[in-house]
């Protein structure tokens with residue numbers, strides 16, 4: 319605990335005073351990444367940029383870290399918020415607090431062209447002991463795979479999304495799983511006819527429901543004031559329709575709008 323004397327400012331007060339904030343991101347296109355010119359952008363970054371601007375914070379500085387290190391990095395104060403499109407989950411809510419969601423999505427599967435093992439669901443991976451699936455460390459899809467009953471020996475954990483794609487290209491894995499937008503972005507940059515998205519992928523059913531992720535910015539537990547201020551501005555962007563305009567350039571549509579779902583509900 320830092321001293322709470324007159325001189326110690328909250329994260330929000332400090333950011334407002336300096337007009338600047340440091341965010342953690344994992345270079346996962348289209349959520350949060352650096353473009354060709356080195357500019358920090360992406361769905362989550364641009365939503366945060368609009369919100370922060372309305373809070374009087376005009377500059378965002380990025381700290382790149384592996385997805386699995388975002389929460390530890392936030393809590394170690396390497397940066398002051400996470401803008402990585404991270405899904406709100408009860409486990410994560412024990413370590414950080416989330417703003418309300420910006421979008422909602424399911425999972426996707428990438429395979430070799432013509433899908434040689436005919437993998438169309440996590441169940442198909444489970445029922446073929448020879449099938450190996452790659453997933454990014456710290457990504458929720460790893461939990462989905464385990465919860466679907468796929469043995470660990472069929473799961474290959476890689477540090478980031480590009481490593482998942484190289485594992486698939488080289489044949490070290492037969493499939494990769496990640497969000498649809500991440501897979502689409504990777505297929506575009508790989509620009510290879512050898513790997514494809516499974517079009518008729520069946521969403522995994524976990525606890526009786528097809529999985530549905532809700533992504534949001536995350537903050538340290540003590541920064542409730544910051545999170546609440548962020549939520550208030552985010553709500554205005556939702557009500558004005560501005561949110562959709564911000565996320566559309568990154569491939570999101572009105573189908574991905576989160577509706578009225580709140581972080582509170584998703585933490586339970």
Ligand SMILES: CC1=N[C@H](C(=O)O)[C@@H](O)CN1
Nearest residue numbers: 402403404405457458497
């Ligand atoms: C944007 C994103 N969401 C998922 C998660 O929150 O774990 C993973 O797919 C990693 N990336």
